[in-house]
Amino acid sequence: MIEFLSNATYFGATLTIGMFLLAVVINRRWTNPFTTPLFLGTIGVICVLILTGVPYEKYNMGAKYLTYMLTPVTVCFAVPMYRQLPLLRKHMFTILFSMLIGVVASVFSVCIVCILFGLGDVIAKSLVAISVTTALAVGITSKLGGVVALTVSAVIVTGILGASVSDILCRAIGLRNPISRGIAIGNASHAAGTTKAMQMGPIEGAMSSLAIVISGLLTAVLAPIVVWLFF
Numbered sequence: 001m002i003e004f005l006s007n008a009t010y011f012g013a014t015l016t017i018g019m020f021l022l023a024v025v026i027n028r029r030w031t032n033p034f035t036t037p038l039f040l041g042t043i044g045v046i047c048v049l050i051l052t053g054v055p056y057e058k059y060n061m062g063a064k065y066l067t068y069m070l071t072p073v074t075v076c077f078a079v080p081m082y083r084q085l086p087l088l089r090k091h092m093f094t095i096l097f098s099m100l101i102g103v104v105a106s107v108f109s110v111c112i113v114c115i116l117f118g119l120g121d122v123i124a125k126s127l128v129a130i131s132v133t134t135a136l137a138v139g140i141t142s143k144l145g146g147v148v149a150l151t152v153s154a155v156i157v158t159g160i161l162g163a164s165v166s167d168i169l170c171r172a173i174g175l176r177n178p179i180s181r182g183i184a185i186g187n188a189s190h191a192a193g194t195t196k197a198m199q200m201g202p203i204e205g206a207m208s209s210l211a212i213v214i215s216g217l218l219t220a221v222l223a224p225i226v227v228w229l230f231f
Contacts, residue, residue, distance in 0.1 A: 011054070012062030019044035036164040038192055042156075071135055073191075080198065084206035091179060098180075099211055102187035103218040106131045111230040121231035126150040128223045130158050133190040136216040140223055155190070162189020163196040182207025187215045 023040035034040070049059055060067075081088065088095065107128055114124040125146030129137035134155050141151040166185045175181055178201050185193040186208030194212060198205030 010062040010065075012059040013065050014062065015048060015059070016041070016045055016063050016066055019048070033164040033168060036160075036196075038163045038195070039160045042160060070191075078209065080202060080206040081209045084203060087179070087203065087206070088210065095179070095183060095207070095210070096214065098183050099187055099214045100218060102183070102211075103131075103215050103222060106188070106215075107219060107222055107226045111226055115230060121227070122146060123150070124231060125227055127154050128227055129219055130154045131188050131190060132216045132219045133212050136220065140220050144224060144227060156192075159189050159192025162193035166193055166196050167200060178203035179207050183211050186211025190215075 020037055020041040023035065023037040023044060026040060027035040027037050045059075048054075049056065110127045110130060111124050114120065114127070122145075125144040126141055126148075127150070128144065128146075129140040129151060132140065132155070134152060137151050137155045138148055141148050162185060166181075166189065170176075170181050170184070175184065181200065182197050182204035185197045185204065190212050194205065194208040197208035
């Protein structure tokens with residue numbers, strides 16, 4: 001059975017989609033951060049691989065077809081942005097300034113934490129793009145000389161965490177403005193968080209989509225400078 005699953009061409013894709021759909025059903029029945037489909041689906045896939053003993057390489061033979069969709073799906077976030085163009089124009093300066101503050105806080109906090117805990121410059125270079133979508137984060141880390149595998153893992157965890165707790169956190173701190181909510185989520189948890197922002201509302205989704213692009217570009221510019229200043 002295990003050998004059959006390992007050699008099945010689309011086992012990875014089928015398992016991933018199946019676990020996500022199961023997680024959606026569970027989340028509708030018991031809604032809380034731990035049943036967020038992205039989080040619960042990921043945990044489900046990991047558990048199945050551990051229990052069956054199927055190597056990650058075999059799983060990825062099928063799952064890679066879903067990975068290929070990452071970039072085009074991210075580009076599709078431009079649609080809600082286009083629908084909210086009048087709102088974007090009206091608040092452009094405020095939106096850009098808030099995104100700049102968010103990127104500065106993210107990059108500086110990573111470097112400061114690495115210094116306080118003695119993690120060194122390699123870890124800092126690998127984590128400095130933690131709030132940037134995977135496609136951009138990998139490029140930034142490669143240019144800085146960090147560990148790409150660590151970057152990818154950190155970006156995934158950040159996205160899942162953002163998608164899981166963003167709504168609850170916004171309510172807890174009294175953040176009700178849809179523009180502010182969208183920018184905060186997109187700036188902190190990139191594409192994974194944006195999927196949650198789109199569920200919260202069209203304005204949140206549009207602002208979060210914009211934050212993915214702008215924060216990614218700002219991080220690409222600021223990250224090398226900040227890392228050079230600290231290390």
